[in-house]
Amino acid sequence: MFSELITLSALITAVLAGPIPTPKAGDVITGQYIVVMMEDITAPNFQAHRDFVVNKLGFVSKRDTVEAMAESTFTHTFNLGKLKGYSGRFDDATIEEIASRPEVAYVEADKIMTTQALVTQSNVPSWGLARISHRNQGLTTFVYDSSAGAGTFAYVVDTGVLTTHTQFDGRAEVGYNAISGESNADGNGHGTHVAATIAGSTVGVAKLASVIGVKVLNASGSGATSGIIAGINWLVSDAQGKSRIGRAVANMSLGGSYSASLNNAVAAAVSSGIPFIVAAGNSNANAANFSPASTFSAITVGATDGTDARASYSNFGSNLDVFAPGSSITSAWIGSNLSRNTISGTSMASPHVCGLAAYLMAYEGLKSPSAVINRIIELSTADVVTNPGSGSSNRLVYNGSRQ
Structure with missing residues (x-):
């Protein structure tokens, strides 16, 4: 490949x-x-x-x-x-x-790579957290251990993060900016939404994890592959320099057509000890034709809707490792420190899994990328996703709270 x-x-x-x-x-x-x-x-x-x-x-x-x-x-x-x-x-x-x-x-x-979010919808309650903490659909509580990702670090490779948003309680910081001519601020909202799904105090999976914004996409939600690789290069150096290997995870809710250099960069970062969770993409096509979704050593995530069906837009195929909630997900947004928005895409599915990775690293002491991906797959609920797509692994993420 x-x-x-x-x-x-x-x-x-x-x-x-x-x-x-x-x-x-x-x-x-x-x-x-x-x-x-x-x-x-x-x-x-x-x-x-x-x-x-x-x-x-x-x-x-x-x-x-x-x-x-x-x-x-x-x-x-x-x-x-x-x-x-x-x-x-x-x-x-x-x-x-x-x-x-x-x-x-x-x-x-x-x-050019772009965000993997879809249509903006009305501000409705999010269901994703409840879904990943129960084997069966239809329940409304989010059950999790109080460790909640404490002591872990999530690098969000995206449009930046509104670090002052109340969802982060001071746990978010600016890390890197590859976009020439733009400030460190999130001018799009996508990165803030993703980061809060990972670690927001009320909308997040790992509510005590720290977030580091790695801005590689501009206010329009697009950026050069070279800038994305530069962001990956920076975050690996940062995690190594701050002794975060074994406590750090990265999310990439972005994608575009196949890129060998981007896939190799992600693979090298995983080899350094950082689990990478990536969006499968929104083309209703085989993820093997997209990057970074086609990176074998990353955890590639497809999206489901509230009925446990593969979302109509979600990519599929043998590169896809797990599914997670991705349609009509409510999370933090830009505009004010209280703003929220409800959007859909594999961009929204991936941070559910990134948050779960941080949660499991804190709760179970997982250290290596292989241990993280193996545990996520082991915990996941099998054969509940309808129409998963040809070659897809039919597994829906689960945090193990009821085991």
Whole structure:
């Protein structure tokens, strides 16, 4: 799967290995690319490659250092375990030469990823919390252990978070902003909604978990794949630097067409010890064709409605690990520190599972991504989702409160 690359030009097609799917119209950022290096490249050789690219573009002069020019050439640099690379803006001739270099594993067109929320509805009570704490539908109480995710940290890779919202009780903070020209604030609302579903004091699953906003999508709900990878790079470094591995989880309620570099970035972050929960996508199609939904090591979440049916929009397939409530979910919103909104999408399903991951890490002492995903699947209720879709795992998340 990771060998599937985006075509850049006829010449580049010849130097890239593997089948090359055609990206959806409109999602490619013209002239902007992600370059991934061979896994065994050394730091000096990586720097030498970057110096080569800068000199190739002819930007270096007597007055300008390589480092200064690199800032105008490269948009982001990634160092995520085995995934090392960068993104930047290059003309056709330059990117063709970059792709042909032996130290380069592959080159991918940078693309737009978007939030995975749907129609805004009237402000009605949310049912998702009750559903994940009971085996059967129709009940209205949310049952959970009082540990409630205390001591865990949820990185929300999204549009930002309104950290002052009353749902967070001071447990939310700004972490990273990849959006040039926008403040750290959530100008969309999506990220705040997601974060509060994870850890809100009344609308959240893990009510005592801390939230860190990783802003990679703009006020319109879209952002470059390269910026998303940069956000992942930052959160791994932050979690490692603050000794949060084993207590940190990440949510990505976003997606777009298949991206090998994004999938590899998520996989590298999971390998570092951070469970990633990702939305399956809202195209009523096979999740294998979307990223990050197609990342095998992430927990990919489909959406259900209040009748336990797969939501009509939810993606499906063998990449999907579990289902969670995603239709008509009420959570925090922007506008004021008391605002709420009710929206639908796999974006709303994913944070139910992210909150559950944080809850189980605190309650049961789970430390590794594999332990988290195995426990979530073990606890889930089997064969209750109607029309799960071809190849889907028919499992609905459950927090184990009645066991």
